[in-house]
Amino acid sequence: MNLDTNLTKGVDFAAARQAVNLNVLRRHDANILDILDSSSHVVVYDFDMSSQSWAKRGIEGTMFLFRRSVEPHYGLMIMNRLGIENLMILLTPHMEVQLLGEYVIYRKPDDSVQGLWMYETVDRTRLASELSRCVQLFVLCL
Numbered sequence: 216m217n218l219d220t221n222l223t224k225g226v227d228f229a230a231a232r233q234a235v236n237l238n239v240l241r242r243h244d245a246n247i248l249d250i251l252d253s254s255s256h257v258v259v260y261d262f263d264m265s266s267q268s269w270a271k272r273g274i275e276g277t278m279f280l281f282r283r284s285v286e287p288h289y290g291l292m293i294m295n296r297l298g299i300e301n302l303m304i305l306l307t308p309h310m311e312v313q314l315l316g317e318y319v320i321y322r323k324p325d326d327s328v329q330g331l332w333m334y335e336t337v338d339r340t341r342l343a344s345e346l347s348r349c350v351q352l353f354v355l356c357l
Contacts, residue, residue: 242278242294243303247290252280252345254338257293259302260318262328269318269330274302278331280345289349293331304329306349314343321346 233250240247257278260269276296282289283305290305304323311322318330319339333339 236277236279239294240281242289243292243301244283245250246283246285247281248284250279251289251349252342253318254278254333254335254342256334258332259293260332262320262330263326264328272302272329274300276301278342280342280349289352292348301312306346308350310350312343312346312350314340319343319346 231258236253237247237250240250256275258275259272261272262269274293274295274297276294278291278293280289280291287305287307290303292304293299293302304321307324309324311320313320315330317339318332319342320328322328329340331339333342334348
């Protein structure tokens with residue numbers, strides 16, 4: 216009889232991982248209700264308007280798209296593997312989101328532009344669509 220097999224029999228590892236991730240996110244924002252989607256490796260870039268070029272922001276790690284109990288109801292967080300500064304963006308109806316080449320680009324209300332590069336192409340396409348949908352849901356609720 217293999218003890219390891221008996222201990223893990225019937226355990227839903229995906230649900231357990233999701234619960235742990237949700238608890239971590241709630242340490243940063245207690246209003247987070249659930250995780251809608253994620254990508255395991257995302258790199259954040261800032262767009263410099265004057266030089267018309269992208270620069271790494273020094274934030275990369277796992278990205279979570281989440282739903283909150285208060286406005287704004289949607290947001291994203293990138294848990295930084297490179298340092299202690301995480302990136303949390305609350306989605307607003309004034310944001311523009313689009314998929315442009317290898318980046319998911321968004322313009323924030325202050326007109327700054329950031330790009331998210333994702334290792335997995337399928338994640339990039341899916342999350343660009345989900346981010347756009349969340350911004351649209353916010354607009355429809357106004």
